[in-house]
Amino acid sequence: MADFVLHEDPRSGNCYKIKLTAALLGLPLSTRQYDIMTGETRTPEFLAKVNSNGRIPVLEIRDGEATRFLPESNAACWYLASGSALIPQDRFDQADMLRWMFFEQYNHEPNVATLRFWLHFVGEAQLSEQQKAQVMAKRIAGCDALSLMDGHLAKHEWFVGDSVTLADIALYAYTHVAEEGGFGLGDYPAIGSWLKRMESLPNYVAMD
């Protein structure tokens, strides 16, 4: 089996998705840590060797002679979970799982995760004028994403099918720390129950 190294910043929910996927699958995963606040993922070496996009997470896959690098959190989760029960085999369910994962990257992460980063790690006083001007729009869009999730979870235990899939893992990562971005999770009771189901899974690991 290949050896896996996660290039990560432990504060990142995108990195945590990959660690949670590996934990639920019982796969060993070592980590190499970077501080995104000080530009450690924008060095010439990182750009040349690990990810020309200058972002973490990146999953390094060491397989015999070959070492390959896979950016994008949800793609790395897909690689690790390939062939496992975390990816449904049914054609519609598999596409529907990806639907929620694209929703996560387009509608959820740029709002829920970005406000957490700005308010919890950067600090409101340090935001640029342009960032400050976007806070309200991101608050509304983040609440819309959480409402959509809550509506779905009011009728379903998991995002797709009858058990946990990568869709749940992808959406759990930043939802369970959304209060750090100023989102009140008490407004979303079905999300609250689903968070508890996630945290009861065998081999669940908490975020650092």
Add this chain to the structure above:
Amino acid sequence: MADFVLHEDPRSGNCYKIKLTAALLGLPLSTRQYDIMTGETRTPEFLAKVNSNGRIPVLEIRDGEATRFLPESNAACWYLASGSALIPQDRFDQADMLRWMFFEQYNHEPNVATLRFWLHFVGEAQLSEQQKAQVMAKRIAGCDALSLMDGHLAKHEWFVGDSVTLADIALYAYTHVAEEGGFGLGDYPAIGSWLKRMESLPNYVAMD
């Protein structure tokens, strides 16, 4: 075989991805058109029946008694292409294809497609102050995405492996009309050659 109906606005590159996928696969696809500029995808009926997220594209799949709706352009492409050569079977290549599709939705579409929408369809004079304040950041981020693509395509004919995959289709949709958003494609020669390869594919269809 199921019948497919695409709920779309023909100006949308996200909708076009699905039409191009169906064309390359030789799959029949009928369409139902909405005008996103006048809120036709935000009506109570659309939200209740087609997509609670109020967005197109949505792929409607009519399979015998069952009718199901699949939002998110890249998930709909995945459904249509399931089992075809547009999705590599190799484990790494499949994840790497998804990596480019997530990159497209996170780094490319919100910049390249949004500027096209704002400048070509809404019109610069009609933009809100908040939108105007974001144009420069989206211009820079869009150029970064195009540069990253160009660097990859300078060394590879296709984004993943030796033939066209969904990664190419997803990235082609808004790249080939990026000049409508004010991006000069002459700066990216490897993208230019790849656009020609895309347009030479058997069964290729142009955007409306």
